[in-house]
Amino acid sequence: MRGENKRSVIVGIFVFVGIAILVAGVLTLGGQQKKFVKAIQLKAVFDDIGGLQEGNNIWFSGVKIGTVRKINFYGDAQVEIEMNVEEEVVEFIRKDSKATISSDGLIGNKIIVIYGGTTLAPAVEDGDRLESVMPLDTDQMMETLQVNNENLVEITGNLKNLTSKLAEGEGMVGAALTDSLLAENFRAIVNNLNQASINSNRMINELKSFTAKLNQEGNLFNELVTDTTMVSEMKQTLVSLNTAAENAQKMTSELSTVTEKFNSTDNSVGMLLNDPELAETLRSTLQNADSASYNLNRGMDALEYTWPFNKGFKRKKKAEEKENN
Amino acid sequence: MTEKAADRKPLLSKKIDKFFTGLADAWNFLKRFFKEVFVPPYEFREVIHQCYRIGVESLPLIALTGFIVGIVFTNQSRPSLSNFGATSWLPSLIAIAVVRAMGPLVTALIAAGKVGSSIGAEIGSMKVTEQIDAMEVSATNPFKFLVVTRVLATTFMIPVLVMFTDFVALMGSFLSVNANENVSMLTFFVQVFESISFLDIISSVLKALLFGFTIGIVGCYKGYNSSKGTEGVGRAANAAVVMAMFLIFIEELLVLQIVNAIRMM
Numbered sequence: 001m002r003g004e005n006k007r008s009v010i011v012g013i014f015v016f017v018g019i020a021i022l023v024a025g026v027l028t029l030g031g032q033q034k035k036f037v038k039a040i041q042l043k044a045v046f047d048d049i050g051g052l053q054e055g056n057n058i059w060f061s062g063v064k065i066g067t068v069r070k071i072n073f074y075g076d077a078q079v080e081i082e083m084n085v086e087e088e089v090v091e092f093i094r095k096d097s098k099a100t101i102s103s104d105g106l107i108g109n110k111i112i113v114i115y116g117g118t119t120l121a122p123a124v125e126d127g128d129r130l131e132s133v134m135p136l137d138t139d140q141m142m143e144t145l146q147v148n149n150e151n152l153v154e155i156t157g158n159l160k161n162l163t164s165k166l167a168e169g170e171g172m173v174g175a176a177l178t179d180s181l182l183a184e185n186f187r188a189i190v191n192n193l194n195q196a197s198i199n200s201n202r203m204i205n206e207l208k209s210f211t212a213k214l215n216q217e218g219n220l221f222n223e224l225v226t227d228t229t230m231v232s233e234m235k236q237t238l239v240s241l242n243t244a245a246e247n248a249q250k251m252t253s254e255l256s257t258v259t260e261k262f263n264s265t266d267n268s269v270g271m272l273l274n275d276p277e278l279a280e281t282l283r284s285t286l287q288n289a290d291s292a293s294y295n296l297n298r299g300m301d302a303l304e305y306t307w308p309f310n311k312g313f314k315r316k317k318k319a320e321e322k323e324n325n
Numbered sequence: 326m327t328e329k330a331a332d333r334k335p336l337l338s339k340k341i342d343k344f345f346t347g348l349a350d351a352w353n354f355l356k357r358f359f360k361e362v363f364v365p366p367y368e369f370r371e372v373i374h375q376c377y378r379i380g381v382e383s384l385p386l387i388a389l390t391g392f393i394v395g396i397v398f399t400n401q402s403r404p405s406l407s408n409f410g411a412t413s414w415l416p417s418l419i420a421i422a423v424v425r426a427m428g429p430l431v432t433a434l435i436a437a438g439k440v441g442s443s444i445g446a447e448i449g450s451m452k453v454t455e456q457i458d459a460m461e462v463s464a465t466n467p468f469k470f471l472v473v474t475r476v477l478a479t480t481f482m483i484p485v486l487v488m489f490t491d492f493v494a495l496m497g498s499f500l501s502v503n504a505n506e507n508v509s510m511l512t513f514f515v516q517v518f519e520s521i522s523f524l525d526i527i528s529s530v531l532k533a534l535l536f537g538f539t540i541g542i543v544g545c546y547k548g549y550n551s552s553k554g555t556e557g558v559g560r561a562a563n564a565a566v567v568m569a570m571f572l573i574f575i576e577e578l579l580v581l582q583i584v585n586a587i588r589m590m
Binding site: 011 | 373374376377380381384481484485486488489491492514515518519521522523526530
């Protein structure tokens with residue numbers, strides 16, 4: 001009897017542990033698949049769901065927040081997806097959020113990804129329909145890939161032509177690769193460039209030392225840059241220069257008037273400078289004056305020996321001799 | 326099949342007649358089981374005893390088998406998955422394989438070998454030594470005491486054993502995955518439960534119930550209908566194992582179709 005009781009207890013423990021494993025599994029599964037979590041329903045309409053199935057996951061910001069509840073045909077061959085979304089994340093999903101179909105890994109199950117949404121829009125409510133964005137279709141991707149392939153074929157063809165031309169020494173680059181003279185010239189150019197870079201380096205160094213000198217205190221340029229009193233003095237100098245320039249301008253304008261007058265013949269100086277008749281008259285007058293003065297000198301010489309004037313000349317001569325002695 | 330029936334001229338051929346007669350006998354045996362199972366007196370004590378023998382005593386063998394299956398299946402799957410860099414999918418793959426198919430199947434096959442043969446041999450030996458007739462004479466219902474209790478015990482113990490097998494197989498798989506991929510236990514079990522669904526667990530339990538019932542009923546039927554002395558006992562034990570295993574595979578196929586149809590709905 002005691003042995004039977006023992007067996008009963010062991011069988012009880014055995015069954016209990018087995019059922020405990022089952023219950024733990026069910027609860028874990030339910031917890032992980034959000035079966036026992038309060039949820040709201042959201043909807044989205046797609047043209048093509050690409051094999052999405054009921055029970056597939058809903059992701060928001062990379063976190064699983066629910067599952068696909070139901071898939072129905074809608075309108076004109078479109079598909080309406082009903083989603084169970086956890087109530088506790090609803091506040092983060094906005095009414096202007098979008099839903100698209102993606103894949104869990106490269107070859108994984110299809111999932112619905114909710115993304116976007118601004119804080120300006122209110123949070124979603126039970127039964128709301130999200131804007132759907134059609135995912136990239138594999139066929140479209142393949143079509144684009146085919147265009148890329150064709151381009152690639154064309155590019156490689158061109159590259160082939162180009163390299164064959166290069167190998168044959170055609171064109172400038174081909175010649176550069178194959179012509180030894182050109183290579184030599186190129187080497188010379190490079191040498192020159194090298195020399196130029198050395199010179200430019202030296203120039204930079206000199207410029208550097210020059211700027212260092214400029215930065216030394218007591219230097220004119222340094223004072224120009226740093227001395228604040230010099231600026232006001234220079235301003236005053238400039239004002240004075242400006243005044244001098246204005247005066248010079250005035251003077252030149254007056255000089256201009258004078259020269260204009262000099263050029264005209266309505267005044268005596270102008271006539272002197274410009275009138276040829278006056279010049280001729282003046283010349284003859286001067287000649288007359290010259291001959292008159294000559295005659296006058298002869299008269300004076302004659303007068304020296306003429307009475308009573310000769311006495312005066314003698315007295316003057318004596319006074320001069322006395323002064324010289 | 327009675328001796329009177331065997332002496333009769335065959336309807337189609339002796340073998341075909343024998344097959345259909347056996348089918349009719351099995352059907353009658355099944356009907357009798359369902360008739361007896363709900364009618365008192367209930368042999369609770371014997372049911373507990375059989376549960377102990379079938380469930381508890383089979384646990385070490387089945388747990389060890391499950392553990393080895395988990396490790397071996399993981400190690401066999403790894404090269405195929407690593408070919409395209411998907412070894413991170415090992416937990417999901419093992420979970421689906423173990424929970425949906427291997428757990429119930431391995432448990433049922435081991436139980437068919439161990440329990441089915443012992444039931445067939447035990448009842449067969451009782452039959453050939455006329456202990457069953459003696460029980461009838463002593464006003465004890467041998468069908469209720471021998472068949473109903475064993476069938477109930479296998480029906481209820483196999484699902485419990487399946488739970489143990491699933492758990493142990495997943496632990497074995499975890500050890501392998503942990504050793505090779507450095508995956509933590511939490512990550513492993515998160516991925517395991519990520520890949521399976523309630524339908525998988527429910528179908529697994531229902532399959533286990535069906536497999537348990539099959540093992541029990543086939544073992545009892547073969548033992549109850551054994552004849553020709555000790556040779557018949559061995560034949561009954563052997564037939565119980567072979568027939569139970571065959572039926573388990575057939576049932577697995579049918580249940581898979583039904584579950585897949587439900588999954589698609």
